[in-house]
Amino acid sequence: MKKFIPNALTFGNLFSGFLAIGLVVNGDTKNAVTFIFIALLFDALDGRAARVLGVTNNIGKELDSLADIVSFGVAPAILVAFTFYEGLGIYGLMLSGIFPLFGCYRLARFNVTPTSETLKHFTGVPITLAGGIVALMVFFSDSLNIVVFNIIYWGLAYLMVSKVKIPSFKKVAMPKKRTIFMVPFMGYILYLGVMSYIHNKPNMLYVIIALCLIALVDAYFFKPKRSKNVKNIKVIRKNFKIKRLIRKK
Template identity: 45%
Template sequence: MWKDRVRNSIPNLFTFGNLYCGFLAIVMAAKGDFQNATLLIVIAMMLDSLDGRLARMLGVAGDFGKELDSLADIVTFGVAPAMMAYYTYFYEFGEIGLLISALFPLFGAFRLARFNLSATNVASAYFSGVPITAAGGILAVVTLFSGRMNDLMVPLVFTGLAFLMVSRVKIPSFKDIPVPRHTFVITFTLLYVTYVMIARNNEWSTFWFVAVPLYIAFLLFSFIKKKKQKQHSNG
């Protein structure tokens, strides 16, 4: 019995980690520390990409985990990036800016509610609309580098992502990509090493130019590996 409880709790621990990172990101954004806020959101994105996979691998996917994941996503990828956008740009417009900033988590909540009503335990190849995870991550990164961009970049990206979340545009989910062995250990090791490097050297350029290509390479490797496995099984 206790083994079943442990197995059921493992994916939820990743979801709680996502939520905890979201809370800390909000605190960092309120302090004006957008670098650490963005880092926390990126870490939460990685955690969020693993909890659902773990639940399916362990055979414990259910309504509780789905609802908990949605609540965590609203905080981490809805409220936290919106706070960053507010303190970076929309604060100049007073209460109107505050109301506009609130639209991002509201649209995200609508998208998650619609997704939960239509979702099944079977992994789909496509999302309907941009997932709040991707939208929040993109907004956070754009906000972080807003000082080096045109002043209109933040409101344009904010508005575009908000409407794309509630759109019916088909977005590849990549949920059917198999996770290679030892991925979880390697992921957390890289996260820890990256955080230590940033904390000591404050070299954010190193983080973005290393972490992002590595993550893309991981997705490409997994996709190619899956295609080869299919070709081998068909042959």
């Protein structure tokens, strides 16, 4: 059963991306952005869940990449085609479609990179980060200059395939007993997404707040494990201080 949990989260990522695309086609771009951020949450949890449960495998890695290209490559590109590049017709669709091509190459390069290296750092900006930024820009498209958007949009596309080193936080420990804290936040964001769609009221602000809360919980509870050497040094220092106090007495 536990082997299915990470894959279920990955499928949640993929399905959220699919719903985002469907909403864009139906003209509901604001709620489409909400579902891209829901996909981002699923993506943040599936890898960690796999490492905590000890069920990491190549199938999960490939599934994650397939879901990411849909949710953070294709979905944001379609958002851009129907907002910033809407007036360009088929040419706007072609231009926006270059973004997922860069993202696809970045994911392929990631999949052939040794795991020991990906645990330390990412090479190029992750497609999840790039797609999330694009979705956020679309959400604020009414107040964002098209020139500024193009600079950021194409800059992100280039950075995905660049050799820029981005720190990886995969080694941050995630205690099994504390993973339950993530479940309420998960349900909360899913609830926001569903209610946002039903009532046609984008709750993006609340989604961002929930993501920030998750980041705070993650930073507070999921701290890196200390090495045994550091612990041994502290024990030695403590014993040394006790011996000194005994000698003085």
